[in-house]
Amino acid sequence: MKIHQYGTLVVLLALSLAVNVVAGLSPRSQRATADAATLKAVSAAKAFLATLDSRQSAKVSLDLNKTTRSNWSNLPTGAVFQNGSTQRNGVKLGDLTAAQQDAALALVAATLSPAGYQKVINIVNADETLERTSAPGRAATSGTRFGRAEYYIAILGAPSATQPWMIQFGGHHLGINITLAGAQNVLTPSHTGAQPSMYTFNGQSIRPLGKENDKAFALINALSAAQQKQAILYYQVRDVVLGPGHDGEVIQPEGVRASGFNAAQRAMLLDLVSEWVNILNEAAAAAKMAEIQTNLADTYFAWSGPITNGSRAYFRIQGPTAMIEYAPQGSGTDHIHTFYRDPTNDYGAKLFKP
């Protein structure tokens, strides 16, 4: 029995090492780059705070506790959030000078990958588009506001290379919650969304969540008929299950289990998952992807809706350490909500107790 246990451990360690090598990072260099990522965030946070006056600083710098960390939402300014709050933590971009906005966004960029930061900016720009198109028809009494001015940044706890703290950046369709605890950076729970799901900007067509959509449709169509039969739920799913306000909840998994996937299907599933994981800086994302890959056999992929790209379809990826939901809102595909959670490590729960 002991030999069997050791054998399992050796295989797991070998797998972990192999994954890190595949990711291009040895454990030591991964740790070093993770440390560097935290130091970069600490430096950017201090630089941002240095631009603020005392009133702004008091708004931005908050205690890190269960109440503050869970204050995020998919909803726009003017709505009561799922946790009962009527306002996000921190200060909004619209109340900052251009230099302060630069420093705020530099902090967000410092914690994310370049592609992740661009995704965030694309979501913000989609909301700016929404504000410009919806504002003229809005009732004068309405408190609802969209647009880039309504994105808030907050720092929970003191920026530190060793002690836990958090950065929150969010607004309508965006909830970036990054917990930093020493070398560990955690992105869950986070929310990305888009409305419109496609817009033209500087002459370019932008789809903030286009890769998530396209990779998911590619995956469902790459499954065999038998796998599709397991993956495609026979009932309609009209919205996400675990959005804001559902911290700590884990639902029973459904769909097709990836243990039966071939190598190409596994690669496609990981590539799809990476659209959320890789929002975070490279070192932290590589470690998270390695963890998800280790648990891939126990990961489920569920689908509800037609499988022709362009159709309205919900999907869910659920494994031991990651849960992703993608749900178009209403009857079309122009308004999308996604949520990324880790049932074991939301807000860095494995790393510390607030």
Add this chain to the structure above:
Amino acid sequence: MKTARRFGLILILFVFPVMLLAHRLDEYLQATRLSVGLDRIILKTDLTPGVDVAPLVFSLINTNHDGRISEAEGRAYANRVLEETAIEVDGRRQHLDLVSFQYPSFQEMTAGVGTIRIEARASWRGTPGRHSLSYQNNHRPDLGVYLVNALVPASREIEITEQNRDPRQRGIRLGFNVMPFPGPKSLITDGH
């Protein structure tokens, strides 16, 4: 300037059609999570009326039509939802006790972002062995779209083995096992 460049705050060259905010319109979303414990079943339902049906739903709750939902009106509507919700364990109907309720304002509801939250609880004693639970939501099927999910049990002594829903998710039937108890203490450690 740098900020402006970063966001590209320039003219959006395209003229978008006037679009409705694609929030829910003529649907009444009713999302339920079921949590099975050794001594209770917890039901949490979030009800979100779409923009077009919000005035109707609001009038069902605000029965004196004063524009505000009072404690009594809120409690009465929550109880009505529970009366129209059927939970059976091993074929026996379970009585649901209202635990809490929370209402949004009329403005939030008519904007499609107001959610009514109801929590209820049924007491039962989980004896070791195989069990089945069936849930059926009969509240406003003329308007409703539904979600129902079972949460992974907090107690390690409960294992959900089977889930079957109807195509609209108005109902679910769960099969689950209760393991032999290690001791009486476990009876009071479960729940959310």
